[in-house]
Amino acid sequence: MASWGERLAGVRGVLLDISGVLYDGSKDGGVPIPGSVEAVARLKRSQLKVRFCTNDSQNSRGDLVGLLRRHGFDISEGEVTAPAPAASLILKERGLRPHLLIQDGVRSEFDQIDTSNPNCVVIADAGESFSYQNMNEAFRVLMDLESPVLISLGKGRYYKETSGLMLDVGAYMKALEYACGIEAEVVGKPSPEYFQSALKELGVEAHEAIMIGDDIVGDVGGAQRCGMRALQVRTGKFRPSDERHPDVKADGYVDNLAEAVDLLLQHADK
Amino acid sequence: MASWGERLAGVRGVLLDISGVLYDGSKDGGVPIPGSVEAVARLKRSQLKVRFCTNDSQNSRGDLVGLLRRHGFDISEGEVTAPAPAASLILKERGLRPHLLIQDGVRSEFDQIDTSNPNCVVIADAGESFSYQNMNEAFRVLMDLESPVLISLGKGRYYKETSGLMLDVGAYMKALEYACGIEAEVVGKPSPEYFQSALKELGVEAHEAIMIGDDIVGDVGGAQRCGMRALQVRTGKFRPSDERHPDVKADGYVDNLAEAVDLLLQHADK
Numbered sequence: 001m002a003s004w005g006e007r008l009a010g011v012r013g014v015l016l017d018i019s020g021v022l023y024d025g026s027k028d029g030g031v032p033i034p035g036s037v038e039a040v041a042r043l044k045r046s047q048l049k050v051r052f053c054t055n056d057s058q059n060s061r062g063d064l065v066g067l068l069r070r071h072g073f074d075i076s077e078g079e080v081t082a083p084a085p086a087a088s089l090i091l092k093e094r095g096l097r098p099h100l101l102i103q104d105g106v107r108s109e110f111d112q113i114d115t116s117n118p119n120c121v122v123i124a125d126a127g128e129s130f131s132y133q134n135m136n137e138a139f140r141v142l143m144d145l146e147s148p149v150l151i152s153l154g155k156g157r158y159y160k161e162t163s164g165l166m167l168d169v170g171a172y173m174k175a176l177e178y179a180c181g182i183e184a185e186v187v188g189k190p191s192p193e194y195f196q197s198a199l200k201e202l203g204v205e206a207h208e209a210i211m212i213g214d215d216i217v218g219d220v221g222g223a224q225r226c227g228m229r230a231l232q233v234r235t236g237k238f239r240p241s242d243e244r245h246p247d248v249k250a251d252g253y254v255d256n257l258a259e260a261v262d263l264l265l266q267h268a269d270k
Numbered sequence: 271m272a273s274w275g276e277r278l279a280g281v282r283g284v285l286l287d288i289s290g291v292l293y294d295g296s297k298d299g300g301v302p303i304p305g306s307v308e309a310v311a312r313l314k315r316s317q318l319k320v321r322f323c324t325n326d327s328q329n330s331r332g333d334l335v336g337l338l339r340r341h342g343f344d345i346s347e348g349e350v351t352a353p354a355p356a357a358s359l360i361l362k363e364r365g366l367r368p369h370l371l372i373q374d375g376v377r378s379e380f381d382q383i384d385t386s387n388p389n390c391v392v393i394a395d396a397g398e399s400f401s402y403q404n405m406n407e408a409f410r411v412l413m414d415l416e417s418p419v420l421i422s423l424g425k426g427r428y429y430k431e432t433s434g435l436m437l438d439v440g441a442y443m444k445a446l447e448y449a450c451g452i453e454a455e456v457v458g459k460p461s462p463e464y465f466q467s468a469l470k471e472l473g474v475e476a477h478e479a480i481m482i483g484d485d486i487v488g489d490v491g492g493a494q495r496c497g498m499r500a501l502q503v504r505t506g507k508f509r510p511s512d513e514r515h516p517d518v519k520a521d522g523y524v525d526n527l528a529e530a531v532d533l534l535l536q537h538a539d540k
Contacts, residue, residue, distance in 0.1 A: 132400040132437070139428065139437055157449045158409065167402070167409055171445035178444040179427045179437050 004267050007251050011229065011268035013049035013204035015195075016040070018064070018080075019056055019159065020214035020236015021257050022073060030067075030162075033235050035258030037072040043261050044074055048268060051202040052080045053195070053211070055188045055218060057124035057153035057169060059105045061085060081198040083153035083188035084109035087122060090187060096149065098122040099141040101134055101172075120149035123176070125156070125169045135175065142180045150176055154188030156218055160237045189215070190222020199226070210251070210268075212260050214238050221248040231260050274537050277521050281499065281538035283319035283474035285465075286310070288334070288350075289326055289429060290484035290506015291527050292343060300337075300432075303505050305528030307342040313531050314344055318538060321472040322350045323465070323481070325458045325488060327394035327423035327439060329375045331355060351468040353423035353458035354379035357392060360457060366419065368392040369411040371442075373399055390419035393446070393454075395426070395439045405445065412450045420446055424458030426488055430507045459485070460492020469496070480521070480538075482530050484508050491518040501530050 001007075016022065022040065023030040043050050052075060056064055061077045061084075068075050084106045091098055091113050099118035100110060103126055110122075121138045142148040156168035173184045188194055199209055206227035213219020214236030223230040232242060232250040235257070243253055254260045271277075286292065292310065293300040313320050322345060326334055331347045331354075338345050354376050361368055361383050369388035370380060373396055380392075391408045412418040426438035443454045458464055469479055476497035483489020484506030493500040502512060502520040505527070513523055524530045 128402050130402040130405070132398050135400070135437055135441075136434070139441075140434055143428075143435055157451070158413075164406070164410055165413055167405055167445065167449050171405075171409075171449040174448040175437065175441035175445040179441040181427070 004252070004263050007229070008210070008264060008267040010208055011048070011210045011264065012208040013051070013199075013202045013210075014043060014264065015051055015053040015198055015202060015209060015211045015223070015228075016043075016257070017189075017211070017213035017215070017219050018052055018054040018068070020238070021212060021233055022068065023071060024160070024162075024236060032071045032073070033256055035256055039256075039258045039261040041074050042265065046265055048264065049202055049204055050079070051198060053189065053198040054080060054082050055125075055154035055156055057083045057106055057188070058103050058127065060108045062108070063105060081194070081201060082109075083194070084124065086194065086197065087151055087153055087187040088113060090151070091120075091122070096120045096151075098151070099138060100124075101126050101129065101138045102153075103127055103129055119145060120151060121176070122151045122153065123169055123172060124153040126172070127166075130167075130172050135172065139176060139179055142176065142182070148180050148182050150180070150182060150184040152184040152186050152188075154218070155184070155186045155190075156188075156215065158237065165237075189213075189218045190225065192222075192226050195223060195226040195228070199228070210264070212257060216242040216245050216248050216250065220250045224248070224251075233257055233260060274522070274533050277499070278480070278534060278537040280478055281318070281480045281534065282478040283321070283469075283472045283480075284313060284534065285321055285323040285468055285472060285479060285481045285493070285498075286313075286527070287459075287481070287483035287485070287489050288322055288324040288338070290508070291482060291503055292322075292338060293341060294430070294432075294506060300341075302341045302343070303526055305526055309526075309528045309531040311344050312535065316535055318534065319472055319474055320349070321468060323459065323468040324350060324352050325395075325424035325426055327353045327376055327458070328373050328397065330378045332378070333375060351464070351471060353464070354394065356464065356467065357421055357423055357457040358383060360421070361390075361392070366390045366421075368421070369408060370394075371396050371399065371404055371408045372423075373397055389415060390421060391446070392421045392423065393439055393442060394423040395429075396442070397436075400437075400442050405442065409446060409449055412446065412452070418450050418452050420450070420452060420454040422454040422456050422458075424488070425454070425456045425460075426458075426485065428507065435507075459483075459488045460495065462492075462496050465492060465496040465498070469498070480534070482527060486512040486515050486518050486520065490520045494518070494521075503527055503530060
C-alpha cells in the first residue's frame with residue numbers, strides 16, 4: 001500500500017462522522033471516544049477545513065450539538081450536515097406532506113412541515129418507536145398512495161450502543177420497501193446527493209476531501225463513490241471483518257480519530 | 271385466453287390456501303368467506319384430492335384446525351401443510367437450536383426442539399412480538415454466529431385483518447437479512463421445497479395439481495414455478511392490481527373459492 005504521505009497528499013477538507021468517531025453510544029448522552037475532543041480541536045486549529053456529516057436521525061441538530069458541546073467538543077449547528085434538516089428541505093421543495101415515523105427528539109426539525117393528509121412516509125432511526133403498530137401505520141399510508149414515496153433518513157444497517165448492537169433505520173426501510181414493492185429515497189450517507197451537499201458546505205472539491213467514519217459501507221464506500229478519500233476508525237461500529245470487506249477498501253484504517261488527525265496534520269495538503 | 275375446460279383439464283388434486291380463501295382475518299377467529307364452508311365440503315365429496323397448504327405461522331396446526339372446524343369446515347390436522355411443523359423437522363434433521371421470534375400460539379410446534387445456546391434464528395409471523403427489542407435480540411444472536419442461519423416461516427409481504435393490512439414475516443425477514451448481510455432460508459410458500467412436500471402429501475404430480483390462493487406471488491407464482499396451475503381468488507389480500515402483475519399471471523381469476531370449486535367440478539379431470 002502507498003505511504004501515508006501519498007495517500008493523504010492534497011487533502012484540504014475533512015468530513016467527520018459523529019457517532020462512533022467523536023463519541024460512543026448515541027442514546028443516554030454517550031461518552032467521548034478518548035482523544036476525540038482534542039483531535040477535533042487540533043483539526044480546527046489547522047489549515048484544514050472541517051465539517052461534521054452525520055446520519056443521526058434520532059436528535060435535532062440543536063440537541064446533538066448541545067450534547068457534544070457538553071462533552072467538550074468545539075462544534076456548532078451550522079457545521080453539521082444531518083439527514084432531518086436535509087429531508088425537511090426536500091419535503092418543502094416538492095410539496096410533500098409526510099407521515100413521520102421518527103422519535104420525538106428529532107420532531108422539531110419538521111415543525112414547519114404540513115403533515116396533514118400525508119402523501120409520503122419519512123422514516124428515521126425511530127428506536128423503540130419501530131413497534132409493529134407504528135410500522136403497520138406507515139405501511140398503510142404507503143399502500144393507500146397511488147405512487148408511494150418513502151424517504152429514509154440514512155440506510156444504516158445497525159449501530160452500537162452500550163447495551164449492544166441496535167438495528168438502524170436501513171433495516172426498517174428494507175421491510176417497508178419489500179412489503180410495498182418500492183424503493184426508498186435515501187437522505188443521508190451513503191447517498192451521493194447527501195455527500196455532495198456536505199462537500200458544497202465544506203467548500204472543497206471531492207478529490208481534496210477525506211471522510212473519517214466508523215461505517216465501512218455508509219461512510220467509507222459512500223464517500224469513495226463520490227470521489228473522496230476515506231479512513232475507517234477502529235471505534236464505534238467497526239468490526240475486524242470490515243478490513244476484509246469484499247467490496248470496500250478504505251484508504252486507511254486507524255485506531256481512532258486521534259490517530260487519523262495525527263496523520264492528517266503530518267501529511268495532508270503537502 | 272383458453273377456455274376453462276382447457277385450463278383445468280387433467281387436474282386431479284387441489285391445494286387450498288387457508289387465510290383469505292377459507293376465512294378472512296387471521297387473528298380473533300376471523301369469519302368464513304361466504305360459500306367457502308360448502309365449497310370445501312363439495313370438493314371433498316368429489317373425486318379430486320384435496321389438501322390445505324398454509325403459510326400461517328401464528329397458530330399451531332391444532333389451534334388452526336380447531337378454529338376452522340368451529341366455523342364448520344371439514345378439515346383435520348393431517349390434511350394441513352404448515353411452516354412451523356415443517357421447520358421443526360428441518361431443525362431436528364440439522365441439529366439446529368433456534369432462537370425463536372414467534373408468537374406463543376405456535377410455540378407448541380417447537381416443544382421437542384432444544385433452544386438452549388442458539389445457533390440459528392427462526393422467525394414467524396410474530397405480530398406484536400415484532401417489537402424493536404425482540405428484533406434487536408434476534409439480530410444479536412445472528413451477529414454472534416460465525417455463519418448466521420436465519421429460517422423464515424414464509425416470506426409474505428402483508429396480509430389483511432379486520433383492522434387493516436398487516437405486515438407479514440417477509441418484511442421482518444428482509445430487515446434481518448439486510449442488517450446481517452445474509453439470505454434467509456424460507457420454509458413456506460413460495461419455496462419450491464415447501465410446495466413439493468405438500469404435493470407429495472397430496473399424492474399427485476405437479477402437472478395434475480392446482481393451487482387456489484389469494485396471494486399472487488406466494489400462492490400463484492410459487493405454485494406455477496413448481497409446474498402446478500394456480501387460480502387467484504378475489505378475496506383476502508387480493509387487490510385489483512394483482513390482475514396486472516408484471517411477472518405473474520394466474521391460470522384464472524375467480525371471485526371466491528365457491529366459484530373456483532364450481533369451475534373445477536365442471537371441468538377438472540375431464
